[in-house]
Amino acid sequence: xxxxxxxxxxIAEKLNISITTVSKALKNxxxxxxxxxxxxxxLARELHYTPNSFAVNLRTKESKTIGLIIPEVVHHFFxxxxxxxxxxxxxxxxxxxxxxxxxxxELEKKQVQLLINKRVDGIIMSLSxxxxxxxxxxxxxxxxxxxxxxxxxxxxxxxSKVIIDDQKAASAAVEHLITVGCKKIAHIRGPVNPQNxxxxxxxxxxxxxxxxxSFDKNLVFTCVRVSFEEGYEFAKQICKNHPDVDGIFVITDxxxxxxxxxxxxxxxxxxxxIAVIGFxxxxxxxxxxxxxxxxxxxxxxxxxxxxxLLLKEIRAVKEDKPKVIENLIxxxxxxxxxxxxx
Amino acid sequence: xxxxxxxxxxIAEKLNISITTVSKALKNxxxxxxxxxxxxxxLARELHYTPNSFAVNLRTKESKTIGLIIPEVVHHFFxxxxxxxxxxxxxxxxxxxxxxxxxxxELEKKQVQLLINKRVDGIIMSLSxxxxxxxxxxxxxxxxxxxxxxxxxxxxxxxSKVIIDDQKAASAAVEHLITVGCKKIAHIRGPVNPQNxxxxxxxxxxxxxxxxxSFDKNLVFTCVRVSFEEGYEFAKQICKNHPDVDGIFVITDxxxxxxxxxxxxxxxxxxxxIAVIGFxxxxxxxxxxxxxxxxxxxxxxxxxxxxxLLLKEIRAVKEDKPKVIENLIxxxxxxxxxxxxx
DNA sequence: TTTGAAAACGAAAACGTTTTCGAAAGTGCC
DNA sequence: GGCACTTTCGAAAACGTTTTCGTTTTCAAA
Numbered sequence: 001x002x003x004x005x006x007x008x009x010x011i012a013e014k015l016n017i018s019i020t021t022v023s024k025a026l027k028n029x030x031x032x033x034x035x036x037x038x039x040x041x042x043l044a045r046e047l048h049y050t051p052n053s054f055a056v057n058l059r060t061k062e063s064k065t066i067g068l069i070i071p072e073v074v075h076h077f078f079x080x081x082x083x084x085x086x087x088x089x090x091x092x093x094x095x096x097x098x099x100x101x102x103x104x105x106e107l108e109k110k111q112v113q114l115l116i117n118k119r120v121d122g123i124i125m126s127l128s129x130x131x132x133x134x135x136x137x138x139x140x141x142x143x144x145x146x147x148x149x150x151x152x153x154x155x156x157x158x159x160s161k162v163i164i165d166d167q168k169a170a171s172a173a174v175e176h177l178i179t180v181g182c183k184k185i186a187h188i189r190g191p192v193n194p195q196n197x198x199x200x201x202x203x204x205x206x207x208x209x210x211x212x213x214s215f216d217k218n219l220v221f222t223c224v225r226v227s228f229e230e231g232y233e234f235a236k237q238i239c240k241n242h243p244d245v246d247g248i249f250v251i252t253d254x255x256x257x258x259x260x261x262x263x264x265x266x267x268x269x270x271x272x273x274i275a276v277i278g279f280x281x282x283x284x285x286x287x288x289x290x291x292x293x294x295x296x297x298x299x300x301x302x303x304x305x306x307x308x309l310l311l312k313e314i315r316a317v318k319e320d321k322p323k324v325i326e327n328l329i330x331x332x333x334x335x336x337x338x339x340x341x342x
Numbered sequence: 343x344x345x346x347x348x349x350x351x352x353i354a355e356k357l358n359i360s361i362t363t364v365s366k367a368l369k370n371x372x373x374x375x376x377x378x379x380x381x382x383x384x385l386a387r388e389l390h391y392t393p394n395s396f397a398v399n400l401r402t403k404e405s406k407t408i409g410l411i412i413p414e415v416v417h418h419f420f421x422x423x424x425x426x427x428x429x430x431x432x433x434x435x436x437x438x439x440x441x442x443x444x445x446x447x448e449l450e451k452k453q454v455q456l457l458i459n460k461r462v463d464g465i466i467m468s469l470s471x472x473x474x475x476x477x478x479x480x481x482x483x484x485x486x487x488x489x490x491x492x493x494x495x496x497x498x499x500x501x502s503k504v505i506i507d508d509q510k511a512a513s514a515a516v517e518h519l520i521t522v523g524c525k526k527i528a529h530i531r532g533p534v535n536p537q538n539x540x541x542x543x544x545x546x547x548x549x550x551x552x553x554x555x556s557f558d559k560n561l562v563f564t565c566v567r568v569s570f571e572e573g574y575e576f577a578k579q580i581c582k583n584h585p586d587v588d589g590i591f592v593i594t595d596x597x598x599x600x601x602x603x604x605x606x607x608x609x610x611x612x613x614x615x616i617a618v619i620g621f622x623x624x625x626x627x628x629x630x631x632x633x634x635x636x637x638x639x640x641x642x643x644x645x646x647x648x649x650x651l652l653l654k655e656i657r658a659v660k661e662d663k664p665k666v667i668e669n670l671i672x673x674x675x676x677x678x679x680x681x682x683x684x
Numbered sequence: 685t686t687t688g689a690a691a692a693c694g695a696a697a698a699c700g701t702t703t704t705c706g707a708a709a710g711t712g713c714c
Numbered sequence: 715g716g717c718a719c720t721t722t723c724g725a726a727a728a729c730g731t732t733t734t735c736g737t738t739t740t741c742a743a744a
Contacts, residue, residue, distance in 0.1 A: 018694045054400040055730035074421040117392045360724045397700035
């Protein structure tokens with residue numbers, strides 16, 4: 001009792017008209033009489049006709065689908081960005097295919113290839129920690145596929161980007177620590193590769209210089225996995241080896257929470273003995289004790305903007321117009337809570 | 343200088359052979375001579391040929407893409423499930439389109455329609471709090487589209503499901519509270535609709551009955567948004583109106599963290615005065631003070647299993663075999679931490 | 685009735701692939 | 715040289731849609 005799929009052909013045959021006319025009627029072409037249009041629309045409704053998107057894709061050469069590659073889904077920041085992207089995409093009738101690079105360059109390459117083969121209309125991406133300026137990214141550009149990077153970007157790639165001013169935001173965070181009286185500030189930084197880890201580090205350094213605090217490279221600790229455990233561990237090292245540290249600027253809230261956990265367990269008073277400030281404004285940071293000071297990153301808006309930039313490019317490419325490269329720098333906000341109020 | 347796309351036709355013309363032979367050579371058909379096959383493969387590599395997936399989709403009637411609808415992306419449990427699904431999908435060369443219903447029935451309906459029109463090969467779904475046994479779900483079944491539900495399911499829909507035994511797990515959690523000496527146990531439950539909120543409530547009730555503790559409906563508090571704030575608020579109500587409550591079983595960790603926040607702020611000792619147990623084993627629950635007891639839900643595995651069930655169905659449908667409905671019940675684990683050790 | 689323009693329709697090509705089936709060419713054997 | 719295979723190839727249909735462009739029909743004005 002296999003039901004036959006409703007196609008234009010089926011409708012055409014039932015009404016004894018041509019496929020062409022059926023198609024036109026459904027797409028509101030002007031050269032079909034009101035009478036036939038009505039008949040077509042009614043029968044289409046009755047038979048639950050939906051255009052075969054495979055055929056439409058082939059014919060129009062677009063799939064109304066974009067690809068998104070991010071390092072990690074289970075992450076407050078990234079899942080918020082995803083949220084923004086798919087919400088905005090849906091508004092514009094686009095669907096989103098999500099891939100997770102797991103911070104692996106190899107996987108990332110495979111996934112870019114997958115998306116290219118899939119012929120998505122565009123790609124949004126945040127780089128894995130391992131990758132930087134690589135061939136797979138260049139191929140996207142070379143193929144003239146609309147492409148937007150956000151957050152973890154490569155400065156070398158000529159494409160639209162949505163970022164924050166990491167250096168400035170980090171500087172502000174560290175200056176805040178200085179303002180509340182910190183004299184010796186440690187920095188738990190992100191991995192070596194990612195641009196934003198570099199920039200936050202540079203911001204840290206700049207704030208010290210500006211306030212005539214000498215930079216000590218022994219006070220910089222580099223995360224590899226960017227985890228709670230690393231925060232805990234580095235906090236321990238700091239307390240053991242640098243008892244005079246009175247402030248810590250941490251690459252991201254999750255790690256900062258690890259720092260707080262160690263300090264709490266060892267009865268080191270925050271912020272009295274050591275002030276702590278994180279980055280990203282993770283939901284959890286206002287829930288723990290003491291509430292964590294941090295830098296708010298507009299993650300949802302980042303997703304929205306990234307999609308809109310991509311949409312612009314998609315439209316430009318479609319009309320064979322030259323590609324416009326836009327760099328969007330979103331505002332961040334210093335959020336001062338208990339962990340840095342002296 | 344628009345480059346021409348490499349198609350079978352282009353390769354065929356350059357080699358002066360037919361499209362058919364090119365296609366066969368690339369797909370390892372046996373009726374093409376080693377010599378021509380080599381020539382084809384080489385040229386294909388040289389021209390970076392990749393099959394046009396739009397055409398392949400149309401021809402083969404499948405897209406190697408599945409759809410996933412979940413209530414919320416920014417949520418530890420769901421993002422872990424997503425993680426499992428896309429990882430397993432990628433292994434099997436499937437891509438995943440993700441949509442977020444935002445707990446809205448209306449959006450959910452639209453999205454199901456979107457996926458059906460997109461002609462995805464299958465759909466995985468977790469229901470929004472508003473929906474239950476509705477037409478849009480039935481249409482998926484009716485159209486014979488491979489379909490798997492997980493976590494928030496509807497018992498009425500005949501399809502494969504991946505769940506945990508919420509009732510049993512909840513019972514175990516509450517019995518644990520009883521074991522450590524709680525005599526009057528409150529329950530902060532989830533919304534009215536979702537099956538798992540119902541089941542956890544039933545588990546709570548059953549544990550009380552089994553231990554001859556009378557059920558008091560005034561000790562049950564119903565979340566609407568399932569938020570941190572609600573936990574905080576209900577904890578306040580419990581302390582004000584039911585000072586003799588000595589244990590709380592909470593629908594999920596996020597809400598339980600809200601409960602702990604209120605109790606901490608008001609110097610109510612956990613677990614000495616009130617023991618608390620949550621659900622889901624959110625990462626954060628082992629980081630706060632006191633560490634939260636909870637029920638571990640194998641979220642990643644849920645994603646993996648859901649995809650594999652779906653794959654089974656996809657294959658069955660493709661071979662016109664009868665659909666097998668499978669119900670997978672994954673194991674949970676009681677995790678006892680500080681918040682319930684008396 | 686003829687004419688001309690406007691309205692309504694349809695044939696056909698195109699998108700790029702897969703697959704069936706028949707034809708051609710090659711091989712070995714008597 | 716004829717026969718029976720096997721190997722290798724290609725024509726063509728099919729998937730379902732969109733769109734161009736030419737044809738037919740209608741109908742008012744002359």
